[in-house]
Amino acid sequence: MTVHVPVRPTTSSRHFGPQAGPDRRSVREPRPPRPERGSSPREGERVRALTRRQIEDRLEELGDLYAETSGGGPWAWNQARGAFMRRLAADVRRPGFELLIAETTALTGCAYGFPVRGDGPWWEGFDGYLPGSLLRLAASGRLLVISRILVPPRVRRQNQDRAWNLARRMQKRLLTDRGAVLGVTLVNRYDPYTVKTLCSWGWRYLEGDTPRTSPLGPFRVLVLGT
Numbered sequence: 001m002t003v004h005v006p007v008r009p010t011t012s013s014r015h016f017g018p019q020a021g022p023d024r025r026s027v028r029e030p031r032p033p034r035p036e037r038g039s040s041p042r043e044g045e046r047v048r049a050l051t052r053r054q055i056e057d058r059l060e061e062l063g064d065l066y067a068e069t070s071g072g073g074p075w076a077w078n079q080a081r082g083a084f085m086r087r088l089a090a091d092v093r094r095p096g097f098e099l100l101i102a103e104t105t106a107l108t109g110c111a112y113g114f115p116v117r118g119d120g121p122w123w124e125g126f127d128g129y130l131p132g133s134l135l136r137l138a139a140s141g142r143l144l145v146i147s148r149i150l151v152p153p154r155v156r157r158q159n160q161d162r163a164w165n166l167a168r169r170m171q172k173r174l175l176t177d178r179g180a181v182l183g184v185t186l187v188n189r190y191d192p193y194t195v196k197t198l199c200s201w202g203w204r205y206l207e208g209d210t211p212r213t214s215p216l217g218p219f220r221v222l223v224l225g226t
Helices: 052-057 059-070 074-091 134-137 153-156 168-176 193-202
Strands: 046-048 099-102 105-113 141-148 182-188 221-224
Touching: 046 052, 046 168, 052 134, 059 105, 059 141, 074 141, 099 168, 105 134, 105 168, 105 193, 134 153, 134 182, 153 168, 168 182, 182 193, 193 221
Parallel strands: 141 182
Antiparallel strands: 046 099, 099 105, 105 141, 182 221
């Protein structure tokens, strides 16, 4: 399973010709300060963790959030929604599992993950992809799998580099709450849009990892530092 980033939304653009330069004969007045891009962090969504019981109670609502952000038609929504809910119901029983939600007057996002430990079963899909350095980090309990990040399109397109970007807030909170020094996820090597989105939130390939040196298979590893 990989971090979920929905299909690229369809956008349109309009071309406006170059603006005319200023009239040199007029007196220039100082420009007002440019407003801060996007919403203030004080006006953003509230992020909080749910208990296992609360996750079970809100499973349908979380499934709706997944469907709303997954793209595709109603048939695809139903299929993907069901698969997401089944996997979440299984993951929530993992030791150290944590799920964060973001909300205003309604649910607007969620992210979840769990620690990978050297003395327990590996998260499905990671076998063969983690180098020895990450295996040693996992043995110390400081490696966290971040398996899902569900956010509105605006979070994927705007202010990705700001610390108060919702995706950045949630992924950092997951690492901090679990005392992890590194987050890890798998991405489809043939999905550059997902890779680009995650990298805009601070994720990076492993040092020295290239398409030629990475393990054979459909996935590559991305890591996130604290």
